Amino acid sequence: MQESSTKPNVFTFATMVKACSVLADTETGRKLHARIEMLGFQSNLVVCTALIDMYGKSNNVDEARRIFDMMAYCNIISWTSMVVAYAQNAQSHDALRLFREFIQSMYYLQNHFMLASVVNACGSLEPICNTLYLNDSWSCKNGLGKLSLKLFKEMLERGIRPNGVTFVGVLHACSHSSLINVSLEHLNSMQRKHGIKHGIMPDVKHYMCAVDMLGCAGRLDEAYWLAKTIQAKPDDGAVLWGTLVATSITHGRLDLVVEAGQKLIELNRQVATSYITVSNTYAVAGKWENVHRIRSEMKQKNVYKEPDCSWIQVKETIYVFYAGYVLSCIRGNGVVHLSRELEVKMKERGYVQGSNDLVFVEVEETKEKILSLHGERLALGFGLITIPKCVTIRIMKNLRMCRACHKAFKLISEIVKRDFVVRGM
DNA sequence: TTAGGGTTAG
Known part of the structure; x- marks a missing residue:
């Protein structure tokens, strides 16, 4: 487009900023922002909203807020984007x-x-x-x-009123700060203040937020009761009961792990995530024969989870890391050396692989080997040896980070005294 | 052209 005589307009920039937001490509995002200001598009509502979202998803909430404050006018999407930017960056x-x-x-x-x-x-x-x-x-x-x-x-x-998306952002914010009663109040207020008259009734998404929040807080009986009352389609139901399985495992509620796992089995979802959650349910209950049966069934039906993959941007280049590809990865030897050093320091600080970690294999040694090779661990090692100390290390993942890696990252952050940002898609 | 949550083998 730049080579042709066609001039980009606000639509072009809003679309490109959105692309940067999805990829968390802050470098390109900043350049676009500069071009937007140079061409005088910074007063456009949609372009600004896209920028708020892009900066929010790149962990730069202050810049997102600066843009929000400078906007001459906002619509419901701009407000929601800013609320969500705070929620996604733990600023509940x-x-x-x-x-x-x-x-x-x-x-x-x-x-x-x-x-x-x-x-x-x-x-x-x-x-x-x-x-x-x-x-x-x-x-x-x-x-x-x-x-x-x-x-x-x-x-x-x-009249601009909050909509269902705004409330998902609000509930998310409450959930991540354990503001349970505040969250339940908002959920009720949707019906009371905003619902009947303005047509914003809480739907399955909002109730699922509540189930997750109650479960995380250890209020599992309430979470279970709420889950049973939700009328969900099979797709949502699988996630709903999968959520309950996970939080029940965290809180050691074996009875509910089995109960929620049973619901998941009844939904008969032929997708990798459901198979894995059910398999984990059996593993927690020590029913290894069922674990093996499910795994072989997956193999038979050719059901696979997409491979784990992480990437990191250093200057203009994006480096990609896959789980297990230590030796073939760029500067592999340096990464391995640093990882081993860090592992020793982590163990000195009491790092043990928790028995509740959601990687269920029978031999502890194998488990540790698998975890130490996750893509984000390789990307982090690479980032530590290539990115200057004054720069925050930002890692992107295609999947959600596992609990063991999350724990490890927090410890490594303390050891090397640096901030990391890891974002899943 | 712009905004959402929750589950998860390698």
């Missing part, structure tokens, strides 16, 4: 604060909508919009200063 309280601000401004606008309607009925809407926008200090203090007259009028006409 900021997410909830922003959401409260949003709700306050919403009711404020609705009240003035009534007033404006009266004025409008008498004559023109313009004067009252001008007055409210320019002179009201309360609205500026509460974040309304960022609303342009144009959008302000639009909001007065339509």
